[in-house]
Amino acid sequence: MTTPDTARHTPNSMDGNPTIDERANHCFGCGPANPQGLHLAFTTDTSNPEAITATCHFQLDRMHEGPPGYIHGGIVAALLDEAMSKLNRPLNVLAMTRHMEIDYLRPVPLYQPLVLIGRHLNRPAKDGTPGRKLFHQAEIQHPDGTVLARSKGLFIAIDEKLLFAAGITPPEA
Numbered sequence: 390m391t392t393p394d395t396a397r398h399t400p401n402s403m404d405g406n407p408t409i410d411e412r413a414n415h416c417f418g419c420g421p422a423n424p425q426g427l428h429l430a431f432t433t434d435t436s437n438p439e440a441i442t443a444t445c446h447f448q449l450d451r452m453h454e455g456p457p458g459y460i461h462g463g464i465v466a467a468l469l470d471e472a473m474s475k476l477n478r479p480l481n482v483l484a485m486t487r488h489m490e491i492d493y494l495r496p497v498p499l500y501q502p503l504v505l506i507g508r509h510l511n512r513p514a515k516d517g518t519p520g521r522k523l524f525h526q527a528e529i530q531h532p533d534g535t536v537l538a539r540s541k542g543l544f545i546a547i548d549e550k551l552l553f554a555a556g557i558t559p560p561e562a
């Protein structure tokens with residue numbers, strides 16, 4: 390006989406139906422209010438609107454270990470997803486990851502300062518207006534420039550009402 394694992398992994402304070410703003414603050418990737426999050430802080434560069442980037446310097450420890458001494462592959466995916474998603478706001482778009490692919494090129498080490506860079510690739514127009522599909526890429530780099538992991542992602546612009554339909558309360562006006 391097996392017993393389901395009912396252990397909670399979040400504090401009670403995170404119960405409830407958060408607003409989008411509160412949800413953003415608790416984002417596993419970048420939310421400062423999420424005690425178990427990655428607390429990634431990005432700098433976006435929009436000086437070239439054709440090549441917007443988001444860059445984050447980070448370092449993880451054993452909490453995120455997969456292979457001994459290295460970051461878990463799922464966390465690597467979360468890092469890359471976060472870097473790509475950070476490109477949506479400067480593009481003034483609310484968008485969600487629809488598809489992403491990852492090349493795990495080298496194990497990504499714990500305890501070392503690393504660089505995470507997202508780059509906007511393109512947003513094909515549809516019927517003469519900006520389409521819903523946004524294509525981004527991201528990399529995790531060693532400080533010597535070696536690329537350790539790389540992703541490409543398709544993000545789909547969504548209407549705020551869709552989040553409402555999903556049960557997430559929009560922020561107060």
Ligand SMILES: CCCCCCCCCC(=O)SCCNC(=O)CCNC(=O)[C@H](O)C(C)(C)COP(=O)(O)OP(=O)(O)OC[C@H]1O[C@@H](n2cnc3c(N)ncnc32)[C@H](O)[C@@H]1OP(=O)(O)O
Nearest residue numbers: 416418470471474483484485486487488521522543545547
């Ligand atoms: C929202 C703000 C919060 C930001 C937080 C950031 C966190 C980091 C980013 C994330 O991790 S978001 C969380 C993970 N993602 C999800 O949970 C999304 C789950 N998926 C969905 O909710 C829906 O699939 C989605 C809203 C993204 C899209 O559904 P829709 O029904 O609106 O669109 P549809 O499925 O028709 O796809 C839109 C277009 O993409 C095309 N498409 C879909 N998959 C494709 C693919 N793999 N390759 C190429 N094209 C693709 C699809 O054919 C279609 O093309 P057309 O418009 O030309 O018809």
